[in-house]
Amino acid sequence: MADPDFVAAGQRRAATVAPELSTGDESLPADLCVRIHRIMVRSRKMEERMIKMAKSGEGYFWIGGPGEEAFNTCLGLQVKKGRGPEFDYLHLHYRNEATLVAMGMPLIDGIRQMAMRRTDPHSMGRNFPGHFCVPEWNVLPVSSVIENQFVVAPGTAMMQKRVPGGDGITIVVGGDAGTAEGDFASCLIWSSRPVNPLPVLMIVMNNGWGISTCYSSQHAEKHIADRARPFGIPAEVVDGNDPVASWHSIRRAMSHCRTKRTPYLIEAIVSRLHGHSSSSGAARVNEPDCIEMFETRLLRAGILDAEEIAKVHEEAAAEVEEAVEQAMSEPLPLPEDVERFTYYPSPVDVVYPGDYTGLPQA
Numbered sequence: 001m002a003d004p005d006f007v008a009a010g011q012r013r014a015a016t017v018a019p020e021l022s023t024g025d026e027s028l029p030a031d032l033c034v035r036i037h038r039i040m041v042r043s044r045k046m047e048e049r050m051i052k053m054a055k056s057g058e059g060y061f062w063i064g065g066p067g068e069e070a071f072n073t074c075l076g077l078q079v080k081k082g083r084g085p086e087f088d089y090l091h092l093h094y095r096n097e098a099t100l101v102a103m104g105m106p107l108i109d110g111i112r113q114m115a116m117r118r119t120d121p122h123s124m125g126r127n128f129p130g131h132f133c134v135p136e137w138n139v140l141p142v143s144s145v146i147e148n149q150f151v152v153a154p155g156t157a158m159m160q161k162r163v164p165g166g167d168g169i170t171i172v173v174g175g176d177a178g179t180a181e182g183d184f185a186s187c188l189i190w191s192s193r194p195v196n197p198l199p200v201l202m203i204v205m206n207n208g209w210g211i212s213t214c215y216s217s218q219h220a221e222k223h224i225a226d227r228a229r230p231f232g233i234p235a236e237v238v239d240g241n242d243p244v245a246s247w248h249s250i251r252r253a254m255s256h257c258r259t260k261r262t263p264y265l266i267e268a269i270v271s272r273l274h275g276h277s278s279s280s281g282a283a284r285v286n287e288p289d290c291i292e293m294f295e296t297r298l299l300r301a302g303i304l305d306a307e308e309i310a311k312v313h314e315e316a317a318a319e320v321e322e323a324v325e326q327a328m329s330e331p332l333p334l335p336e337d338v339e340r341f342t343y344y345p346s347p348v349d350v351v352y353p354g355d356y357t358g359l360p361q362a
């Protein structure tokens with residue numbers, strides 16, 4: 001029989017828990033807030049441990065997304081996940097860890113890439129962390145060369161537009177500084193041509209920095225989102241540190257692209273909590289922290305109490321420690337792996353005939 005004290009405490013709490021969390025007119029139900037919070041914390045713990053790995057010699061270079069978890073989690077949870085043109089394509093950047101975690105990536109796979117293990121499913125231990133590739137979820141390889149994902153994205157959207165009755169969309173994500181590249185303009189142009197507008201959701205994660213160059217020194221326009229207007233592309237600026245606002249902005253944008261089969265642009269204002277990468281030390285900086293701010297709101301609303309929040313952190317830290325221990329015991333890539341699986345096998349590749357070694361599972 002259930003402990004009567006426990007039941008009574010549960011009932012008392014149920015009576016005081018807010019059913020939802022609101023920002024202005026928008027809200028999220030309590031259970032979704034709890035789910036989002038857990039993903040944000042798991043992603044953050046994974047990356048904090050990865051930064052330690054970079055400093056301790058368990059890994060080397062680190063780059064990633066602490067400070068982007070609120071928006072990126074809301075993005076990952078709303079993706080139409082699968083393989084092929086009926087599903088969403090993701091052309092991501094190197095700070096999308098929380099998106100992958102929200103989509104269901106086990107934390108150990110992020111750690112495996114950081115530890116450069118042969119078991120890393122994204123790159124076989126041969127690429128930087130955050131450089132994901134998941135064919136079964138339409139996650140295209142993340143490139144270190146910034147912004148070229150914006151010139152590739154219209155290609156998958158063009159193909160999706162040909163699917164009769166399809167509602168799969170193409171999602172492309174990059175940073176604020178990268179929008180200076182011509183590739184960003186190419187995406188605006190190719191997504192909005194009146195002859196064939198495309199279902200492209202363009203997302204700019206504006207953290208105010210391009211390595212050490214600050215936003216205000218480079219942008220004459222007030223908002224990057226304003227650059228969508230001359231192309232007739234609807235656009236909005238959202239507080240990417242607020243999961244409630246982010247969720248609804250993404251929901252609106254996705255619904256537009258899915259149903260109207262035309263583009264949309266979101267500029268999300270986010271923090272960069274550990275500098276650009278391990279190359280600049282990756283020390284924690286004093287910018288707004290989306291997890292801390294969310295927890296303050298969850299506590300105030302009675303959705304989680306301090307003990308429950310602490311438990312989420314403890315469980316995530318334990319999950320990450322176990323993942324590091326396991327990953328470090330796994331094999332490194334072999335010299336003969338260096339040039340393997342570089343090109344997708346194609347019998348019609350006239351440029352590199354025979355210059356590929358097949359798919360990893362082949």
Ligand SMILES: Cc1ncc(C[n+]2csc(CCOP(=O)(O)OP(=O)(O)O)c2C)c(N)n1
Binds near residue numbers: 145178209210276
């Ligand atoms: C084509 C190209 N030019 C320059 C670089 C060097 N680079 C790497 S990251 C970066 C800054 C990117 O800033 P932003 O687009 O705002 O993204 P953030 O890193 O702030 O998320 C630059 C210039 C590069 N990788 N690729």
Ligand SMILES: [Mg+2]
Binds near residue numbers: 175176177206209211
């Ligand atoms: Mg930036």
